[in-house]
Amino acid sequence: MDAKSAKPSIDSARLKVTTPSDREIAMARTFNAPRELVFKAWTTPDLLKRWLYGPEDWRLMDCEIDLKVGGAIRWVWRHQDGGSMGLRGVYREIIPPDKLVFTEIFDDNWTGGETFVTITFVESGGKTTVTQSILYVSKAARDGALKSGMEEGMAVGYDRLEKLLIQSNGQARA
Numbered sequence: 597m598d599a600k601s602a603k604p605s606i607d608s609a610r611l612k613v614t615t616p617s618d619r620e621i622a623m624a625r626t627f628n629a630p631r632e633l634v635f636k637a638w639t640t641p642d643l644l645k646r647w648l649y650g651p652e653d654w655r656l657m658d659c660e661i662d663l664k665v666g667g668a669i670r671w672v673w674r675h676q677d678g679g680s681m682g683l684r685g686v687y688r689e690i691i692p693p694d695k696l697v698f699t700e701i702f703d704d705n706w707t708g709g710e711t712f713v714t715i716t717f718v719e720s721g722g723k724t725t726v727t728q729s730i731l732y733v734s735k736a737a738r739d740g741a742l743k744s745g746m747e748e749g750m751a752v753g754y755d756r757l758e759k760l761l762i763q764s765n766g767q768a769r770a
Contacts, residue, residue, distance in 0.1 A: 611751040618735040621742065624727040625754050629761040631719040634726060635693035637757055637764075638715060639663050647756035649673055650749025658682070665690055669698060685713070693717055700730075707741060709733035726754075 612624045627634055637643045641659040648671070649656045658672035665687055672682035682703040689697035696715045701707075712731040717724055728750075732738040 611747070611754055613747050613750075615738070615742075616729070617731075619732045619738050620729060621732075621738060621746070622727060622729045623747070623750055624725060626723050626725045627758055627761055628723050629765045630722060631717040631724040632693045633761060633765050634724045634757075635696075635717050637760060638696060638717075638726075639692075643760065644671075647760050648753050649756075650745065650752050653677075654681070663687065663690060669700075685710075688712075707732055707737045709737070711737075 610625055614622045614624075616622050637647065639661060641661050644659050644661075645656050648659075653676040654673045656671060657674045658670065660668070660670040662668050667687045669685045669687070670682070671684075672680055674680045683700050684703075685698045685700040687696070687698045689695060694717055696713075698713050699710050700713055701710045710733070714729045714731075716727045718727070719725075730741070732741065
């Protein structure tokens, strides 16, 4: 992305977004890396800071993870103009390297309540498919999330994750 570009280059064709129910969004993408490495990228604050954000001007700056059932998460993205967007949540289930389940609620509660997030990591032939399902409190909240640019933001983040995985795992290829 050049300095004048408003939007980063993304490979959104690799991210599959569906709406399995009237309150749910599911996103799936396959990475050419072992699931242990992909799971680690989802559960290590220093690694999350390197990829879990959309546009370059909204960086994940604060990332706290207490990786245990009942443990808290706290993520805060900061805009280059000084604004911020944060969320907090609690881990409900952790099965390394297969599954993470946690709650999320944004500081400004723009989704109208707590969401329930399930992320699965399925490896086959050295490739890992990550499926993230987010259950909202209402159809209106789900639809608001779909209109927020979430799909594009996750596609950009997952493109960064792909590059990170390639760096971390010499044999990984796009």
